[in-house]
Amino acid sequence: MSDTPAAVPVSFAEFPAVTTAEWQARLARDLKGQDPATLRWPLPDGFSVEPFYHREALAALGGPPAPLPHPVVPWLNVPALNVPAGEGRAQIDQAVQALGRGADGVHFILADAGSFAVHYLAEMLPLATTFVGYTVTAAPDALLSQLVEAAPGTALRGFLRFAPGPVPEGAELADYRAALRRCVSLTTAMPDFRALAVNGAFFGNRGATATQQIAFSLNTAAALLAELPTDDISAAQVAATLHVHMAVAPSYFPEMAKLRALRRLWATLLHGFGLPASLNANLRVHALTSSWAQTTLDPHTNLLRHTTEAMSAVLGGADSLSVAAFDCVFAEANEFSARLARNLSVLLREEAGLGQVQDPAAGSYFLETLTDQLAQEAWTLFQRVEAAGGLPVARGQVLDEIKAVATETFRRIASGQQVIVGTNRFQNPREQFSFHPKKLLRSAEFDVTRAAYPTEVLRLATALHFERREKKSKRAAVVLLGTNTNQIILEQFVNMLQPHERPEIAASHPPGTLSVLYSSPEEATLMYATPEQFQKFARFIYQIPTEKQHFIPPALLSSDMATLHEAVRVFGFKEMKVQGYTTEEVLARLQGR
Known part of the structure; x- marks a missing residue:
């Protein structure tokens, strides 16, 4: 027989019990007539998190779920x-x-x-x-x-x-x-x-x-x-x-x-x-x-x-x-x-x-509900992909769905709806890079699949352009900004303008094309190209033979001005136009100049 004492129910008799209705009444009073629904937190998964959860939430799940298996030892x-x-x-x-x-x-x-x-x-x-x-x-x-x-x-x-x-x-x-x-x-x-x-x-x-x-x-x-x-x-x-x-x-x-x-x-x-x-x-x-x-x-x-x-x-x-x-994104291991x-x-x-308690989230009204919602949504999506043939048959569908979500994330970051501290809000205007932007952008190892990439590469490319202009460099560069980044730049730029300043904005470019910045000491131009055009352009600049199949162009390509300017023309890059503003004016405004 165990000598472990029986657990005694914990009671806080000095605090009166508060019902769910009373909590909701207090919430409504504190909001002063504002609809509590305005406090909902929409998730990218397609549903919203409520501002208030209560014990009835567990009843809706059929009672408190059993704690999940947990490692015998901490992680x-x-x-x-x-x-x-x-x-x-x-x-x-x-x-x-x-x-x-x-x-x-x-x-x-x-x-x-x-x-x-x-x-x-x-x-x-x-x-x-x-x-x-x-x-x-x-x-x-x-x-x-x-x-x-x-x-x-x-x-x-x-x-x-x-x-x-x-x-x-x-x-x-x-x-x-x-x-x-x-x-x-x-x-x-x-x-x-x-x-x-x-x-x-x-x-x-x-x-x-x-x-x-x-x-x-x-x-x-x-x-x-x-x-x-x-x-x-x-x-x-x-x-x-x-x-x-x-x-x-x-x-x-x-x-x-x-x-x-x-x-x-x-x-x-x-x-x-x-x-x-x-x-x-x-x-x-x-x-x-x-x-x-x-x-x-x-x-x-x-x-x-x-x-x-x-x-x-x-x-x-x-x-x-x-x-x-x-x-690790920009520095050697140290x-x-x-x-x-x-x-x-x-x-x-x-x-x-941490790690001393088995499934510490167990029993939380909020987390148990959120876990259940994610599980239901994920199982529905899992079944849909399986019905389409599963992997590998539905690989293209899976990657397209992720790409659509990532593109929306880029848009939300550019518009300020989604905050990345230090990148699109609360920036350090006097930040001195501990890395060399040009070397980083040229590196084939530079990770361009991150959420912050379109925003940060625009800042890095802009800094390099103004540096090139000040030094009167005799070389020009093309910087790959990403897929559809011109549209993000347009939205971000337009949001900075007063209503009376906003010109008619030309269409950015067809969906799926790549955004690039062409920069020389005399000018900076936002352009777009298809992936095939950019691949051929990069191979020409770096003299990579077509028989070498696996070639990933770096984000920054540079050459003498005449060669680069002519290559941009020959390979069919198109200029993105913001009527009434030059690219330099757009970049300067985005950089707070």
Whole structure:
């Protein structure tokens, strides 16, 4: 018989009970006749969050839902290390140091897994007890085979994520079935190693809503569960080796509810495949701070974003977490920012005490309702994609839906409806860049898929233009601003004008075309081109032969003025016109000059 004392109901007798009707009456009184509906918070997912929730909200859900499964131990602090082509011994040494300074594991993102020093890794880290993740772009089974050979008889801990290219994992499944099945076979006797990844972060880091991230992750998992089982590999084996990667954005409560909704729907998905419910408790969620929300302007604000993202992740039930360095968009990896990122998890766990309570959001009227709404919306979307053939058949539809949402986000940021602190509001007008804008824009690694990109690249390109004009440079440049960014610039510019100032605005350009800024010492011109025109233009400027298929142009291309001016004409770039204003006047007004 347990000697644990029975729980005593908590009572606050000195406070009179307040009914829902009384709360609503007080709300109406404080609003002084204003409709409470005006306080609703519309989410990009297509529904709104109410300003007030009450105990009846749980009754509407059929009673308080049971707490969700939670890690036996607090989440694992797993920093990510990018490993360039080569053996990666320096990154392995960094991993050893990180594990001695607060990390619980490490995630190697490998540019070339074939040359990675697996035997050196096994020498430096005890693979039987160290949580190690690996992201590879090719031959995932080959890397696993090398790990097994380097540490014979060892049951690995960690995960493997196979990211074959710029498409969602599961979208090109036919080419990789054999390799993924071999990964399942190699790790069946390794319960603490998950060899199949459902990469929800792919969708989140391209601007997908929370609903889309959950739904499309489930579509990816469904494709794996449907395609990989054979006579030798059961669906249960496939399910047991699956795990999910999710990018967590700064929207604190919705992101927490997103992870909770994913866990609930995972049980529904497994049930649909006739798999035991016990496998649901086995699901591991690896969370990472969102690259979609990262900025280059006022970059220390990324530290604050990462804090709310990390809190959402761990309070939402993530099993492991990677916090990115605040300067990773524009700076080389360095110990200072890596230490800050690593210590964020340590502070939340050791000083804030997060991770001590199972499913801390359980029972919250607001969060339980929000979790249920996201789950319902996501399941409806999941079913719609499955009805269209699922992945990979519906890949184009999935990417188009994400692109539409991302375009709307760009518009909201440009109009100020959606705030990015330090970028489109509360800017630092005297900010001195800690990076070289020209070098950054020329870098092929510069991430142009972020929410802030159209706004920040316009500021960077404008700064470079005025610098070029002041120095009377003899070179010109074309800066890629993004898809449909001219329309965003127009809306932002027009919103700055007084009604009597607003001229008739010409149509920006056809949807889907690329916006560019042509800049020389004499002039700056906003232009647009089709993706094909820009690709041919970039190949000409950089003298890239057409037979080289995989060429991604940098955001900044420069040459002598005569060559660039003629190339812009030959390849058919069209000028965007704002009647009554030159491009320089538009840029100067946008920059507050």
